[in-house]
Every structure is written in structure tokens, then in C-alpha cells.
Amino acid sequence: MNKPIEERELILAILLEVTRDKVPGHLALSRVLSKYQYLDKRERAFITRVTEGTLEHMIEIDYIIDQFSKTKTAKMKPVIRIILRSAVYQLKYMDQVPASAVCNEAVRLAKKRGFQNLSGFVNGVLRTIARQMDQVKLPEHPLSRRLSVQYSIPEWMVETWLSSYPEETVEKMLSFMMEEHPTCIRFDPERITKEEIKARLKEDGVEKVEDHPVLPYALWISGYDYLGGLETFEEGLFYVQDASSMMAVESLPVKKGDSIIDVCAAPGGKALHAAEKLAGTGHVDARDLTEYKVGLIEENIGRSGLTNISARQQDARVCDEASVETADIVIADLPCSGLGVLATKKDIRYNMTPETQKELAALQREILSVVHRYVKPGGTLLYSTCTINREENEENTAWFLEQHREFTLEKEKQFLPGIDPCDGFYIAVMKKQESK
Numbered sequence: 001m002n003k004p005i006e007e008r009e010l011i012l013a014i015l016l017e018v019t020r021d022k023v024p025g026h027l028a029l030s031r032v033l034s035k036y037q038y039l040d041k042r043e044r045a046f047i048t049r050v051t052e053g054t055l056e057h058m059i060e061i062d063y064i065i066d067q068f069s070k071t072k073t074a075k076m077k078p079v080i081r082i083i084l085r086s087a088v089y090q091l092k093y094m095d096q097v098p099a100s101a102v103c104n105e106a107v108r109l110a111k112k113r114g115f116q117n118l119s120g121f122v123n124g125v126l127r128t129i130a131r132q133m134d135q136v137k138l139p140e141h142p143l144s145r146r147l148s149v150q151y152s153i154p155e156w157m158v159e160t161w162l163s164s165y166p167e168e169t170v171e172k173m174l175s176f177m178m179e180e181h182p183t184c185i186r187f188d189p190e191r192i193t194k195e196e197i198k199a200r201l202k203e204d205g206v207e208k209v210e211d212h213p214v215l216p217y218a219l220w221i222s223g224y225d226y227l228g229g230l231e232t233f234e235e236g237l238f239y240v241q242d243a244s245s246m247m248a249v250e251s252l253p254v255k256k257g258d259s260i261i262d263v264c265a266a267p268g269g270k271a272l273h274a275a276e277k278l279a280g281t282g283h284v285d286a287r288d289l290t291e292y293k294v295g296l297i298e299e300n301i302g303r304s305g306l307t308n309i310s311a312r313q314q315d316a317r318v319c320d321e322a323s324v325e326t327a328d329i330v331i332a333d334l335p336c337s338g339l340g341v342l343a344t345k346k347d348i349r350y351n352m353t354p355e356t357q358k359e360l361a362a363l364q365r366e367i368l369s370v371v372h373r374y375v376k377p378g379g380t381l382l383y384s385t386c387t388i389n390r391e392e393n394e395e396n397t398a399w400f401l402e403q404h405r406e407f408t409l410e411k412e413k414q415f416l417p418g419i420d421p422c423d424g425f426y427i428a429v430m431k432k433q434e435s436k
Helices: 005-019 025-035 041-056 058-068 078-093 099-112 116-135 143-151 155-162 167-178 194-203 243-250 269-277 291-304 354-374 394-403
Strands: 183-186 208-211 218-222 259-262 283-288 309-313 327-333 375-385 407-415 425-432
Touching: 005 025, 005 041, 005 078, 005 099, 025 041, 041 058, 041 078, 058 078, 058 116, 058 143, 078 099, 078 116, 099 116, 143 155, 143 167, 155 167, 194 208, 194 218, 243 269, 243 327, 243 407, 243 425, 259 269, 269 283, 269 291, 269 309, 269 327, 283 291, 291 309, 327 354, 354 375, 354 394, 375 394, 394 407, 394 425
Parallel strands: 259 283, 259 327, 283 309, 327 375
Antiparallel strands: 183 218, 208 218, 375 425, 407 425
């Protein structure tokens, strides 16, 4: 099946944005799918699969290319590197695309982008890989190197996890991150029943709708074109949110009439979930740093129809004196390395570094040092991240409790992908002592 060049041109543009310009992969892909809505479902599915698959397997793909190319991937021109990467992904993981078509289209694309002089190189490397793919063997030692190539996770991340968890657990996590997962959504049972939302999703053309094994208001959906094309989404009948994020809100003692502040709320999942739990009472003050992020929250508030939640711009590092000791609950789901959500945000693995992790851990401490002041005596502070990193999680919680003895730890949980029915996520629920 010979795909039109246009699809591969769009894939090249997306992957260049992600790898060269550091645009988040899900945003770059979403932007292209929205812009080219005239493409049929099959073409859109091809673009999505090759884009996401290339990003997901990029370390393994580079390892394969480097076995057959005298010029290593790190030394290649960005356009040529991306053309080879996406082609090798198709050769290895998409049997329905003939190898000859993959090679021919890659050569055409190289020529079209002005690399006529390198078209022979592209052709030679790809045809050799197509013939000898089965001869490629994973590195045997050390274990961290093998796992890094096999699961396309940077070796330093693998080493970090191996130092914290058993080898079997780490391999389950890595395997989970490579699997295709349905989209997890949350609906409001006060607004629509599970049976009704399931029926509406089917009417929308969603092929598969499954119950979540733990949360009664969560569903897994798959086999749809894109979210913006679902009437149920546009009507605000559900919100895309991982189960781990929902479990964070479930861990909180939300009661009617509560005042809740979410200090880093965008795009608003936990804040909206908490507002639903307030059942039309109380108020959720959803804040974030930039006008853009506040806009995302407001967009989701508007879609939800909830009236007991508002959004505003506020730097969480700067104390808002008017908020001191006013909140029954403060949600501090803070900027983090994001290593728990590599299954869905595949490019994070290539952009994160140990140095950046340390900077994020310091930022989290800076924010916690400010926002804990908003908690009323007897109130609750939730500290959470979507990462798997003790420095950002357990160590920061221990540091905070040592610094602020008026808080005690009520609940602490590190969710692990492949072990728990959700992405990787960390929660610490801390209660502030009552006034004497």
C-alpha cells in the first residue's frame, strides 16, 4: 500500500518540531491533525501511528541505524535523521507497508527537501536495514544498556529506577510505557449516568468503551478519530484525565462548602474533579502561572458547566497574602520531570536530564514553602507529581515535614505504571494541626 507523500511530509514536519524545536509531541501532532481535518481517518491514523511510534522507539531506531550507517545518527543532518528514523520504524513495526514503498518514499522526501546529494545514502542505508533487520541484536551488558535500547528509555533513567526498584518491577514499568493504551476519561455521575455516557460515546463513533477497574466514574475509550470530533467532549460530558490524577482527588477529605485552592491547576483536571465533589457548594480557586495556562483552565471550566470554580493567574512561588489560612484544602500538583507519563508523552524521555530533575526538585520545595501557608488549621495539603523519582517525591515530602512540624503525613503513595492500573504518579496527603 503506497501512501501519498503528503502524509510523510507532515510526519517529517511534526518530528522536526519535536526533536529539533522541543515542541511537546502531543501538541505538535494535535496541531497538524486539527489543521488538516480534510484527511480521512486512515490517513490521520497513519500520521499518528508513525509519529508516535518513531518517538516511542527512537533510541532503538538510532541503535539500528548506527549498525548500518558509517555516519552515525548523532552526526546526521536533522531532516535526513528524521526521514531515516520514521522509515526504520515503518520497516520494523508496520508489516502492511512494503519495504520498497518505505524506501522509495524516503528517497523522494529527501529529494523534495533539497537533499538530492544524500538520496543515494538514504536509499542504501534503508535497503540494507530492510534486508538485514533480523540480524540486529540487543546489547547484552550492562543490564541498563539492554533495557535502554529495548524500551527506548535513556540509560540514566533506567539506572535510577534500577537503584530504587527490583529488576522485575522496572521491566514491567518499561514494558507498560511501550504499550498502546486507551484514553482514560472521567464523567460526572451527577450530570450523566454511566449507561448514558457509554451510549453517547458509541453514537459518537467510539469503537471501544470499557469500565475502569477501580473508579466507578472513569472509563477507557479507544478507536476514535480525535477528541475535538466527539460531540460528547465538546458538550463537556467527560474530561480526559488519568486514573492516578483522579485517585489523588479521591485521597482528599472534600466536604460540601469547602474552600479549595489548586496552585498549579492547568489544564484543570483535579480542580474540576474537586469542584464536582463539592456538589454545587463551596469554591475551587484554580491558579496557574501564565495567561495561556489560565486560558486552558477557563476553557475546560466553560465546557464543564460548573459554577463553583474560577481561574486566575498567580505565581505559586509568590505568597498571596489574602489567601493565608483560607483554604480547607490546597492542591499542589507541581511541575515535575513527568517520568510517570512516558506512555502518553513520549518525547519527555529525550528532553529530561538529571540536572533538570534537580532543578525541578528545588522548584517544588520553593513552591511548597509558600503555598502551605494557605492551609487553614485542621486543613489538608496535597503534594503530588506525575513522576517516578524519589528526589522529587518521597525526599521532598520528608524535607517538607521536617521543615513544617505543624503538618503530619496522613497518606503517601507512589503509583507505578504496569504495577498499578494507571500512569506513574505520587501523592502525599498532609494534615495541618488544629489551632491550640
